[in-house]
Amino acid sequence: MLLSRKFVSDYVDIDVDTKTLAEDMTGIGNEYDSCGKLLPVSNLVIGKVVDCIAHPDSDHLHVCQVDIGQETLQIVCGAPNVRAGLKVIVALNGAVLPGGIIKKSIIRGQESNGMLCSMAELGLEHKFLTEKDVAGIQELPDDAPVGQDPIAYLQLDDEVIDFELTSNRGDLLSILGMAYEIGALYQKPVKEIDTTFAETKDDIKKSFTLDVQTDKCPLFLVKKVTNVTIKESPDFIKNRLIASGIRPINNVVDISNYVMLETGQPLHYYDADRLGDRLIVRMAADEEVLTTLDHQERSLTDQDIVIATLDGAVGLAGVMGGLTTEIEEDTKNIIIEAAIFDSTTIRKTSKKVLRSEASNRFEKGIDPKRTYLALLRSCYLLEKYADATIVGGMVEHKNMPIEDKVIPITVEKINQILGITLSKEEILTIFDRLAFTYKEQDNTLLVTVPTRRTDISIAEDLIEEVGRIYGIDKIVGKPMILPVKPGYVNKDKRYIRHKLADLGLNETLSYALISDKDVYQFTDQQFKPIKVLDPMSEERNTLRYSLLTSLLSIYRYNRARGQKDIRLFEIGKGFYALGDRYYEETKLSILMSGQYWTGLMSQKIDFYILKGILEELLDSLGFQQRYSFVAKAHPDLHPGQSASISINNQIIGFIGKIHPAVEKEDVYVAELSLDKLLAMRVKGMQYKEISKYPAISKDVAFVVDRSITSEMLEKTIKKAGGHLLTSIRLFDLYEGEHIAADKKSLAYSLTFQDMKRTLNEEEVMTIFDKIIHSVTTTYQADLRDK
Amino acid sequence: MKDKIQSLQTQFAADSKNVDDRMAIQELKTKYIGKKGLITELMSSLKDMDKEDKKTYGQLINQVRTEFVTVIDEKEKSLAQAELDRKLQEETIDVSLPGEKIKRGSLHPFNRIIEDVEDFFVSMGYDVVDGPELETDENCFQRLNVPLGHPARDAQDTFYIDEEYLLRTQTSAVQARTMQENKEKTPIRMICPGKVYRRDDDATHSHQFGQVEGLVVDKDISLADLKGTLELFAKKMLGENTKVRFRPSFFPFTEPSVEVDVSCFKCGGKGCTLCKQTGWIELLGAGMVHPNVLSMGGYDPKVWSGFAFGTGLDRLAMFRYAIPDIRYLYTNDVRFLEQFARKDEENVIK
Known part of the structure; x- marks a missing residue:
């Protein structure tokens, strides 16, 4: 969300610089990505070309004498439209432009002390530039004051903060929402928005039919204006749209966007003569086709909401209008739509089709009071800046409650959750700053939350508001006291x-x-x-x-x-x-x-x-x-x-x-x-008694078929050895020239020991012989050294 | 007789003078103090003398014998010492040669961080819980107060397996499980470190990465408790002087929610490239468990409260070991892995 400082200043006074504002907003939960001047330029003045002659050594350059008030500068200029008498934007030596720093230079033998600028060179994003802006230097009106700052003169001296808002704060996708937030931050009141206009005595309800056939559209309002004049918007509208990242088109289209930016309510304007006298809101038919404003043919499903006439869809609700009823140069009469659509449905459709400024706002939720406000604000601006006549009355489909929420909460609960000790008065001051009203009933505060705050519905949400405005970082960390218990981790x-x-x-x-x-x-x-x-x-x-x-x-x-x-x-x-x-x-x-x-x-x-x-x-x-x-x-x-x-x-x-x-x-x-x-279970480690009596070791090597495994031999040895055989250790494996090719030799060291007495050689030999016998007969083994 | 004895002494002195090997010593022994040696011979020549002379000369000869034995003993001792010295000299080795040891392997930085996090929280009575990586949409989102179609799902592009199952995008899924599975509904203190997956891949994001989730459910738990806990955690992981900052934020499963910054451990908060000149580094998301999440887990939010927090393990590993790119953790270049082959330094917090 790009916030224009000038735009929001219409509704709330800001006493701090823009960087401080951005930092303070971050402190209450609204992070920003960047912040700075709309045009990152310096050292420009308005000048007048008093003399302009062709450069002696060039077929396209001109050598100009430019009056900048205090003095006259010689500047070499290559623009095709430069001429004597023109009021121009002069970048002085040392001026910082997005393209670099301007320095005194000699261009093909002629001294040049600065540069005459086009709009493109001032750093305006490409999408906002017209062909004229790119082709030549900017031609200022004849009454432009020489020596003054051209950026201020053009009202482009704005500053912009690019906020990265959390997904719950749909209300901040509007200048008014931002004004309330900034008002809460600095304890400033939010100013009234003007919606006064004159209406004809006609009633639109008599001539226009609205037929809402789906429950995915709980609110739909229509008004009609006639006899508009399509022209360029006044500078302040254009500049604010540009600062907000939206390309100006003409006064009517610009007003619909301007109102969306102000109120957060996307609007759609139809050419009334191309539309007819009826609107239907329904789910699209499967594979229904609609050509949208961007000339793309869209194939729809029954999960998409469309706005239609009896002849078919004329708009993809909440996402983009249709081509057939678009506002064009010759449009005279307009049907204004201000509506709310189911956010989940819009989300799905826009994910499939296009994420637009409108769909983003519908997805995050709209304050229904703003739907009415936006419609009226639209009429106000169309009357003022497009000479519109407003037809009396409004067509209204309303299938939702529009009431402020009342949430009960106690001072104790707020302090318990936040881990602080605020007095009731301190808490009430915070609600005042947020422009929430309240009543006290016994020990409970009944806080009325305006509909604009779609994100607040339970006590915990209010606690967060208190924490936010109080300053959540002021909470002092404390050691948590819980019963002692061992933590468990499997190692x-x-x-x-x-x-x-x-x-x-x-x-x-x-x-x-x-x-x-x-x-x-x-x-x-x-x-x-x-x-x-x-x-x-x-x-x-x-x-x-x-x-x-x-x-x-x-x-x-x-x-x-x-x-x-x-x-x-x-x-x-x-x-x-x-x-x-x-x-x-x-x-x-x-x-x-x-x-x-x-x-x-x-x-x-x-x-x-x-x-x-x-x-x-x-x-x-x-x-x-x-x-x-x-x-x-x-x-x-x-x-x-x-x-x-x-x-x-x-x-x-x-x-x-x-x-x-x-x-x-x-x-x-x-x-x-x-x-x-x-x-698998493993037995616990337990001490085993160590024998006090000496052990006797015997070595033996068996020659066996290569197919016989060591594991097989060891099993046999173990079985024949009985309990006095305490260890079997393979110490040599031999295959090679001293034995047959299909044989191998395995040598073992066997240990015999008893827990209760010293073994004698004789009894060990008896067991040893038994082992040899068992292995040789079981595996047709030979003894290696025999 | 006296002369005889004296001449024997002179003779012994001459004979013993240059004796320096074992053989010569033996000869000397045999010649003088052997059973048939010169001393014995001299002694036997006394047998014809009178009693008085016998006694006098006998004593004298014995004295001489003792002299001889002493000299020979000393000869033997010094010879033994010389032999030992020679042997030790021969056995001298080059102690600077490498020892016989198995070339050590290494433990991956990602898992080293997990161990540290586990040990820290276990010391405070937390249990370490494991959860499946193949999760249900219900546990990963719905039970965390993110119903179908919720815009918060946009922030986490999910790998779905089918309509019901997905690769978990956050270890928070284990919160939902732990609450449900605790049938007695007793207090909970747990962490869950593990792998998570999101459709995202660049220098700072990997489609697979690690998170650790913490959850406390008890009575009268507050944001101040959360801050106290995370202050200790940050000091343990990033150093004793680390400070913690809370900023309000939004997560669907906590209310209030906070973003937790830590003071930059590289510049100490003065501002550097790591902290983008802000002095702070965003480290965790946290908050008080949302009442809906408690209810769905079977805990009555009127009775119970709690906090939850989550942080990226890869980032902690990158911070600790100064690893510049998350992808290094997953490339497994042996020359990278082998650098993590020793004990970590212990960061003791007071």
């Missing part, structure tokens, strides 16, 4: 993240939205991908199922930038649909490639390094001996280097090398469902 994920970082992995943060093309990567689960209805791009149109999709693209990003040792992990959500239900699952994903460094040493990352990290993680979470890695092919993974990870026979994730067809470098990945993992 499982935090533990896992710290653990993995300590193990050398870098935590990433990636986008959940990916391309639908990638959603089935690293999975063969049957699910429906979840797509967003209105994606920003095809690259991000679907919620990911696996986080590995993201990690792989992060890997590639880094790899393309020369990074080779890449170790990543992330905890995040994967999404999928089954049937008509949506699911999200928290997952932990890891990706590793390159070298794994320990000090000066490094090791090429392989399956076992990643597996070791997962084992370390699971052990540290309390899952020792409860998990197993079982060879299992997995989509997009190497079939011979992939495994499922289970705990208590429930699969919680997978690990493997990425399939060379997907990624030619050696990249290892794993993904666990943290929802499943963390749902």
Whole structure:
């Protein structure tokens, strides 16, 4: 919302400079984006060209002598319309214009002390310029006072604040609303708005029919004026429209916009002779077509409100008028519409068709009293500036209450919510400043809120008003006193993240939205991908199922930038649909490639390094001996280097090398469902008695088929070893020239110990032999050193 | 006899003079104080003497023996010391070489901020609550007093999944859930950090970003309580000298609503490029929970009141670590990630 200082000053006196006003308005909740002069220029005077001769060395430049009152300056000018006798805008040496600073210069051998300006050079936005404004220098009227400030003379010496209003303050989309707000801020009264005009003795109701067929239009008012003269608007109207960001067109169109700016009520003017004597307000038919003012053909639906005659739609209600009944140069008689339309409906239509100054106001809500006011103000201005004759009477459709709200509130409640101690008198002063009236009834204040404040409906809204005007920042923060209780945070994920970082992995943060093309990567689960209805791009149109999709693209990003040792992990959500239900699952994903460094040493990352990290993680979470890695092919993974990870026979994730067809470098990945993992119970840590008696260790190496896994051997050893076997540790794996090609050797260190006594060599050997027997017979194993 | 003893002493002195290795010491020992050594020999030559001489010379020889033992012991000790010194010398290492350690990984700045926020609020009795990212329109908007067609929806361009479901645009959705799910309608003190999504992407906006929401529902809660809480929070996150400013604002789910600015931590409020010369940085949106929101959550607004606040986690991370562009947080360049590989400094507030 662009606020013209001159415009609002019609209705409230402002004693502070514009910057202060903007800051103070921010202090009561109305932020501004920028604030400054309408034309950001300085050092201009009105001059008169007293002599103008062709430049001796140029075919288009002129050398002018310009009288600026105190002195006469020589200025070289290239405009085609420069001539002796013309009153002009002179930018003196040192003048600041949007295009730069004017300096004394020599132009093709002729001294030039300044510049003669066009309107375009003064920084007026392009949309406000006519062809004449761009083509040549501005020609001022003959009576323009030489030596004076041309900006003030043209009444363009305005200042503008660009407010970024909150969506509830539709009332501030009007000069009157702003005047009330500024009045409340500085304790100034708001001045009367003039709506006096003469009317004919006719009654429009006799000659005009209004037929409102929808409940989406609770208020619709019509008046008629005749015999208007279409011409250019007076300067003050044009300038205020420009300051407010609206392009002046002609006096009639400008007045409709001017009144909208003043009152916040958008109006529509129809050429009465093209319209006829009837208006219908109804929902559009599906695929009904209307050509709007901007010459666009619009296809409508039954969700759009239209204004129509019996011949069809003539306007898209609240958004834009139709072309057929537009005000044109020859328009004589006008039907004025002032109406309120359902804000939600307008919002939907305007989102589809066009956001306009009008639709923005309808969406935010209109004060019905302003509907009447705007209609009358329109007549006043049309009579004054367009020679209109106002036809008596008004056609009125009213299907809404127009009453001020009365809200009960107590001083205690206000102070309790704000956390301050205002007296009743202080509070009443604030209501006075807001121009709200009130009555006292016992301990309760009955506050009457005018209809213009559409945003206020409950006591809390009033409390906010009190806080705002009192100065919400004056509230002093205090330590909140509530009963002591422990706060709760689940630290499982935090533990896992710290653990993995300590193990050398870098935590990433990636986008959940990916391309639908990638959603089935690293999975063969049957699910429906979840797509967003209105994606920003095809690259991000679907919620990911696996986080590995993201990690792989992060890997590639880094790899393309020369990074080779890449170790990543992330905890995040994967999404999928089954049937008509949506699911999200928290997952932990890891990706590793390159070298794994320990000090000066490094090791090429392989399956076992990643597996070791997962084992370390699971052990540290309390899952020792409860998990197993079982060879299992997995989509997009190497079939011979992939495994499922289970705990208590429930699969919680997978690990493997990425399939060379997907990624030619050696990249290892794993993904666990943290929802499943963390749902599993883990026993509390408890001290276990340490044996006072010595342990005996025995080493053994088995040569077995390569298909036999270490896990299988360990199970057999454990079973045969019984309770005296306290630990099994694999310390060597050998495949190579000293044993058969289809065999491997696995060497274990076994420890035997008892809690109650010292074991003797003999009994340990008995168990050891039993273990060897069990393994050799179960797996046709040989002992390596025999 | 006396001469014999004296000559033995002279002989020992000469023999022992240059002895400096283990072998020579052993020889010296054997030769003089061994079982068949010269002392023993001399002692045995006393057996034919009379009692008096026996005693006198015996004592003398023993004295000499003790002398010899002392000398030999010292020789042994100094030899051992020399050997140890040599060994230690040989074992000297270059202590400046790097230790054998796993190359440390790193924790993402976004999650570091979450931990800090969580720890701060947990210390004040707040629970950390999690909520789904795939939310219903009802929880994300309607139960927060933003009915269908409300203009406030414009500010948050939403990714819809279907008519009912969307990607949550604000962690405020968890407010609605927490109130509903608390069947006993007991007081609430919670925060919810998490990811949110909006159709928006540029240098200061990412279509996915982080927010933390806070909610207190209790009796007699006021805006002054909110300000006191946020003052502590701002000091914890941005430094002890941080000041907090309230400006009136509008959010559909709070009334009154405030925009919360903090004094610029970079320039201390004097004005700089970060705060656009204003001395203040907009940090949070907050307010008193709207009575409609309390009612929809099953809390009678006549009995209960509360406050809610929300802030962007990405911005907090960018402030703390001087990260100039929000997109760096999501690009995951390893050279970026590896910079966050140590403990954060503790910001203790009094």
